[in-house]
Amino acid sequence: MAKEKPDLVYGTLDMLILKALQHDPRHGLAIADRIQQMSRDILHVEQGSLYPALYRLEAQGWIKAKWGISDTNRKARYYELTAAGRRQLAAEQQHWARITRGITLVLAGT
Amino acid sequence: MKTIRSAAWRLFGVFRKARRELEMAEEMQHHLDSLTERKVAAGMSLTEARAAARQEFGGIEQLKELAREQRVWLWPDQFRQDVRFGFRMLRRNPGFSFLAILCLTLGIGTNAAVFSWIEGILFHPYPAVAHEERMFALAGITRGASGFNQLSYPDCVDLQRNSTLIESIIVDQLVATTLSIGDRAERAVGGLVTANYFEAIGVRPFLGRAFTAEEGVGRNAHPVAVISYETWKNRYQADPGIIGKTQYLNGVQHTIIGVTPENFHGTFVGVSFQFWVPMSMQETFDPTGYKLEDRGARAFESFVFLKQGVRARQAQDELSAIARRLESDYPETNRGHELRLLRLWQSPFNVAAEMLPTLEIAFATGLFVLLIVCANVSTLLLVRSLLRQHEMTTRLAVGARRGRLLQQLLTEGLILSVLATVGGIAVAYWCRNALVLAFPSQSPGIIVNLPGQIDWRVLVLSAGVCVMTTVLFALMPALHASRLDLAGAMKSGSIGGHAGSCLRSMFVLVQMSLSFVLIAGAGLLMQSLQHIQNASPGFSTKNVLLSGVDLLSAGYNVERAKRFQDQLLDRVRTLPGVESATFARVIPFGLRDFSSAPITVEGYEPGPDEHPIADYNQVGPDYFGVMGIPIVAGRQFTRADDESHPPVAIVDETMAAKYWPGKDPIGARLQVKDRWMEVVGVARRSHYRTKLETPKPFFYVPLRQNFAVQGGLIIRTRESTAAMTGALAHEVHALDPNLAPVAAMTMHEHVNRGTYTQRLAVNLLALLGGIALLLAAIGLYAVISYAVSQSTRELALRIALGARATDLLRLVLSRGLILTAAGLIIGAAAALGLTRLLGDRLYQISPHDPVAFGSAFLVMTTVALVACLLPARRATRIDPAAALRA
Numbered sequence: 003m004a005k006e007k008p009d010l011v012y013g014t015l016d017m018l019i020l021k022a023l024q025h026d027p028r029h030g031l032a033i034a035d036r037i038q039q040m041s042r043d044i045l046h047v048e049q050g051s052l053y054p055a056l057y058r059l060e061a062q063g064w065i066k067a068k069w070g071i072s073d074t075n076r077k078a079r080y081y082e083l084t085a086a087g088r089r090q091l092a093a094e095q096q097h098w099a100r101i102t103r104g105i106t107l108v109l110a111g112t
Numbered sequence: 113m114k115t116i117r118s119a120a121w122r123l124f125g126v127f128r129k130a131r132r133e134l135e136m137a138e139e140m141q142h143h144l145d146s147l148t149e150r151k152v153a154a155g156m157s158l159t160e161a162r163a164a165a166r167q168e169f170g171g172i173e174q175l176k177e178l179a180r181e182q183r184v185w186l187w188p189d190q191f192r193q194d195v196r197f198g199f200r201m202l203r204r205n206p207g208f209s210f211l212a213i214l215c216l217t218l219g220i221g222t223n224a225a226v227f228s229w230i231e232g233i234l235f236h237p238y239p240a241v242a243h244e245e246r247m248f249a250l251a252g253i254t255r256g257a258s259g260f261n262q263l264s265y266p267d268c269v270d271l272q273r274n275s276t277l278i279e280s281i282i283v284d285q286l287v288a289t290t291l292s293i294g295d296r297a298e299r300a301v302g303g304l305v306t307a308n309y310f311e312a313i314g315v316r317p318f319l320g321r322a323f324t325a326e327e328g329v330g331r332n333a334h335p336v337a338v339i340s341y342e343t344w345k346n347r348y349q350a351d352p353g354i355i356g357k358t359q360y361l362n363g364v365q366h367t368i369i370g371v372t373p374e375n376f377h378g379t380f381v382g383v384s385f386q387f388w389v390p391m392s393m394q395e396t397f398d399p400t401g402y403k404l405e406d407r408g409a410r411a412f413e414s415f416v417f418l419k420q421g422v423r424a425r426q427a428q429d430e431l432s433a434i435a436r437r438l439e440s441d442y443p444e445t446n447r448g449h450e451l452r453l454l455r456l457w458q459s460p461f462n463v464a465a466e467m468l469p470t471l472e473i474a475f476a477t478g479l480f481v482l483l484i485v486c487a488n489v490s491t492l493l494l495v496r497s498l499l500r501q502h503e504m505t506t507r508l509a510v511g512a513r514r515g516r517l518l519q520q521l522l523t524e525g526l527i528l529s530v531l532a533t534v535g536g537i538a539v540a541y542w543c544r545n546a547l548v549l550a551f552p553s554q555s556p557g558i559i560v561n562l563p564g565q566i567d568w569r570v571l572v573l574s575a576g577v578c579v580m581t582t583v584l585f586a587l588m589p590a591l592h593a594s595r596l597d598l599a600g601a602m603k604s605g606s607i608g609g610h611a612g613s614c615l616r617s618m619f620v621l622v623q624m625s626l627s628f629v630l631i632a633g634a635g636l637l638m639q640s641l642q643h644i645q646n647a648s649p650g651f652s653t654k655n656v657l658l659s660g661v662d663l664l665s666a667g668y669n670v671e672r673a674k675r676f677q678d679q680l681l682d683r684v685r686t687l688p689g690v691e692s693a694t695f696a697r698v699i700p701f702g703l704r705d706f707s708s709a710p711i712t713v714e715g716y717e718p719g720p721d722e723h724p725i726a727d728y729n730q731v732g733p734d735y736f737g738v739m740g741i742p743i744v745a746g747r748q749f750t751r752a753d754d755e756s757h758p759p760v761a762i763v764d765e766t767m768a769a770k771y772w773p774g775k776d777p778i779g780a781r782l783q784v785k786d787r788w789m790e791v792v793g794v795a796r797r798s799h800y801r802t803k804l805e806t807p808k809p810f811f812y813v814p815l816r817q818n819f820a821v822q823g824g825l826i827i828r829t830r831e832s833t834a835a836m837t838g839a840l841a842h843e844v845h846a847l848d849p850n851l852a853p854v855a856a857m858t859m860h861e862h863v864n865r866g867t868y869t870q871r872l873a874v875n876l877l878a879l880l881g882g883i884a885l886l887l888a889a890i891g892l893y894a895v896i897s898y899a900v901s902q903s904t905r906e907l908a909l910r911i912a913l914g915a916r917a918t919d920l921l922r923l924v925l926s927r928g929l930i931l932t933a934a935g936l937i938i939g940a941a942a943a944l945g946l947t948r949l950l951g952d953r954l955y956q957i958s959p960h961d962p963v964a965f966g967s968a969f970l971v972m973t974t975v976a977l978v979a980c981l982l983p984a985r986r987a988t989r990i991d992p993a994a995a996l997r998a
C-alpha cells in the first residue's frame with residue numbers, strides 16, 4: 003500500500019495541533035483525524051510524529067494532558083489548550099496569514 | 113516566564129523519568145491499538161491491520177527518542193556529565209585540587225565561622241527559648257542623658273498589667289553568689305527571675321518543676337532554686353533524687369525544685385547561669401537592699417514577649433504611652449524616664465553589645481580574606497587552564513560550543529567550592545566556641561559561654577558565599593580559557609598570551625593590595641591596643657594587689673564585718689613588704705558595678721529636664737594613698753570619718769567642674785539618699801569602668817559611713833601575688849578559721865582584663881592578616897615561577913650570550929617587585945580610605961598612622977622579595993645548553 007506523503011509545510015504541525023484542539027480536548031489519534039477532516043483530506047499527519055510535537059507543546063505550557071477514557075473505552079491521554087496555548091494559536095494564525103498572503107502575492111506576480 | 117516554566121517542566125521530567133517512559137509507551141500503544149481496530153473494522157485481518165498501523169505510525173523507537181528529547185531537558189544530564197568529568201580532573205591534579213580546596217576552605221570557613229558567631233551572639237542567642245522571634249529586651253532611658261538604664265520592679269509589674277500587646281514580661285537579673293554544698297563553697301552565677309520566667313520562655317525543667325506564681329511574691333519567703341544541667345551533673349554527680357535536696361546560696365538554705373534541660377544556659381549572652389531563684393528572694397542576693405517596692409531602684413534587666421502578630425513598632429508606641437502614664441502617676445521617681453523596646457542584639461546589659469565591634473571587624477576581615485582567596489584560586493586556575501590548553505583546543509576543534517566549555521569550567525569551579533564549603537562549615541563547627549578561648553580568664557565561678565550557632569540561616573549564607581565565590585574565582589579564568597584563539601593555539605602550540613599574563617598580574621595586584629589593607633588595619637589596632645594598655649587608668653597599676661574575703665556568704669552581719677575588716681587591715685599592714693592596705697566596696701574596672709544615686713547639690717540649679725545623678729564608691733581610709741589617686745584639694749578620708757562623725761564625701765574633678773564651676777567645692781554640701789554630706793576633698797579624675805569611657809561625675813564616700821559587707825581588699829606592696837596570697841590566708845585564718853581569701857591578683861592584670869575585646873580584635877585581624885599575607889605570597893610566587901618557567905629559553909639565551917647571575921636576578925626580581933609596588937600603592941590608597949572606618953575603635957591613634965602603614969609596607973615588601981627570590985634563583989641555575997637544545 004503506497005503511503006501518502008504527509009505534505010506538511012515544515013514547522014506548521016504545531017499550529018495545526020493547536021488549531022485541532024481549539025474547541026475540545028482530544029487524544030493523539032483524534033488529533034490526527036481532526037486535522038485530516040478539517041483539511042478535507044488534503045493533509046495527512048504522519049501519526050507517530052504527532053507525539054514529539056505534543057510533548058514539545060506541553061513543555062512550552064501551551065497544552066496540557068490528562069488521562070481519560072476514549073470512545074472505544076480505552077484509557078487515553080487527552081490534550082487540551084491552555085490559555086497560553088490559545089494566545090499562541092492566535093499569534094501563529096496571524097503570522098501564517100501574513101506569510102501566505104505574501105507568498106500568494108509573489109506567485110501571482112508576473 | 114515561558115522559558116522558566118518550560119525549563120521547570122523539563123527538569124521535572126528528569127525526576128519522573130520512569131513514570132514518563134511508561135506513560136509514553138502506553139499512550140503510543142493506545143494509538144496503535146486504535147488504528148489497528150479501525151483497520152480491522154474496515155475489513156483487514158488482525159495481522160495485516162497491525163502491520164499497516166505500525167507502518168502508518170512510523171518507527172516507534174525513533175519516535176520515542178525524538179519525544180524524549182522534547183521532554184527531557186539536556187542540561188541536567190550535561191551537568192551530571194560535567195560533574196563526573198570535573199571530579200576526574202580533580203583526581204588527575206591532586207596537588208592543585210588540594211591547594212585550591214584548602215585555600216577556599218580557609219576563606220569560606222572563616223566566613224562561616226564569623227556568620228555562626230554573629231548568629232549565636234547577636235541574632236539567635238537563646239536557641240532553647242520557644243519564641244525567640246517575639247522576644248525583645250527592655251531598657252529605660254533618661255531624657256537628656258545618654259545610655260540605657262535598667263528598670264525598676266514596680267514599673268515592670270505595671271507594664272505587665274497595663275499592656276495589651278505584651279504576652280509576658282520577665283525580669284532576669286544576673287546575681288553572683290556563693291554556692292555551698294556540704295563543706296565545699298564555690299562562686300556561682302545565676303539569675304534572679306520572675307516566677308513566670310520558665311513558662312514565658314517555654315523552657316520546661318527536665319527534672320522537677322518551675323516556679324509557681326506564689327513563689328514570686330513575699331519578701332524572702334521562698335528559698336527555692338532551679339539549677340542548671342551542668343550544676344546538676346558536675347556538682348551533684350547527676351543525682352536522680354536531687355529534687356527536694358537543699359543547698360546554700362549566699363548563706364541561705366534553698367530547696368532545689370528543678371533542673372533545666374541540657375541545652376539551656378539562661379538568657380544572658382556571654383555567661384552560663386548555674387541556678388535560678390525567684391524574684392521574691394531579691395534581698396538575699398543584693399547587699400544594697402530590698403528593691404521590689406522601690407520604683408526609683410532601676411536595677412533589673414528584663415525581656416518582653418510580644419503577642420503573636422504584634423509588631424515592634426506598635427509595642428513601642430504602647431510602651432511609650434505607659435511610660436508617660438507612669439511619669440504623671442509617679443513624678444517623683446519616673447519623671448524624664450522613657451522605655452525602649454530593643455532587639456535582643458541591641459541589649460546593652462550583656463556581652464553582646466561589647467562583642468559588636470569585634471564581630472564587625474571579623475565580618476569585614478572575613479570578606480577580605482575571601483576575596484584574597486578568590487584571587488589566589490583564580491591565579492591557580494589560570495595557570496592550570498594554560499596547562500589544559502591542549503584539551504580545550506581539541507574540544508573546540510571537534511565542535512564544542514564555547515558556552516558548553518564555559519559550563520564545564522564553571523562546574524569544575526563549583527565542585528571545588530562545594531567541597532570547600534562543606535569543609536568550611538566543619539571549620540565553623542570546630543570554631544564555634546573559639547571566641548570563649550579569646551575571653552580573658554574571668555573571676556572563678558563564671559562560666560563564659562559564647563557559642564556560635566550553625567542553623568539554616570548560617571547554612572544558607574554559606575551556600576550563598578559558595579556560589580558567589582565560584583563566580584568570583586572561576587568565571588574569569590573560564591572566560592579566558594574558552595576564548596581561545598583556535599587557529600593560533602593549534603599552530604604554535606605555545607601558551608599564555610598577553611591577556612592571560614595581564615589577568616594573572618591583576619589577581620596578584622588584588623591580593624597584594626587587600627593584604628596590605630588587612631595588615632595595616634591589624635597594625636593600627638595593635639598600636640591602639642598598646643596605647644590602651646599603656647594609658648594610665650588614673651590610679652597605679654604597679655605594686656597594687658587585690659584580694660577579698662566573702663563575708664556575706666559566711667553569714668557576717670554588719671557589726672562583725674566591720675570588726676573583721678579592721679582587724680584584718682591591722683594585721684595586713686604589719687606584714688613584711690606591705691606599705692598600706694584598704695577596703696572598698698567596688699574595685700574599679702571590676703565586674704561589680706558602682707552604686708548610683710540621684711544627687712542634690714547645694715547651690716546648683718538643675719535644668720528643667722535635668723536629673724543630677726552620679727556613681728559613687730564606698731572606700732576605706734587611705735584608699736587614695738593605696739590606689740595612688742592624687743587628692744588635688746582638701747583632704748582624703750581618715751579613720752575618723754566613721755559612724756560617729758558627720759557624713760563627708762570626696763568628689764572627682766569632673767564632678768567639681770560640673771557642679772561647682774569656678775568655685776571651690778570644699779565645704780559645699782551634697783545630698784545623697786536623703787543624707788547631706790560635706791565635700792572635704794577633690795580627687796584627680798581617674799577611669800572607673802574602662803579606659804575608653806567618657807568622664808562622668810563621680811564621688812567617694814567613707815565605707816564606714818555607708819557600710820557594705822561585701823568588699824574588695826586593696827594592698828600596696830612590692831611582694832608577689834603568691835607570697836601575698838599565702839600570708840593573707842594565714843592572717844584570715846587566724847581571725848576566722850572558716851574563712852579563706854580570694855587568690856591575690858595584680859591591679860595590672862585586673863585592669864587589662866577589660867581590654868579583651870580589643871585584644872580579640874587584634875588577634876583576629878593579625879591571624880587573618882597573616883593568612884592573607886601567606887596567600888598573597890603564594891600567588892606572587894606562582895606567577896613569577898610560571899613566568900620564569902615560560903621564559904626558560906629567553907633566559908638561557910641571555911646566559912649563553914654572557915649575562916651574569918646578578919643580571920638575571922635583577923630581571924626576574926624587577927618584574928615581581930613592580931607588581932608588588934603597584935599592589936602596595938593600590939593597597940595604601942584603599943587602606944587610607946578604609947581604616948577610617950575603624951574610627952572610634954582606635955584609641956589615641958590616627959587611622960593614617962605612619963608607623964602602621966610603614967610596617968605594613970616593610971612586611972609586605974620583605975615577603976614579596978622572598979616570594980620572588982626563589983624563582984629568580986631558579987632562573988640563574990638554568991643550564992643554557994640543555995634549555996636551548998630542548
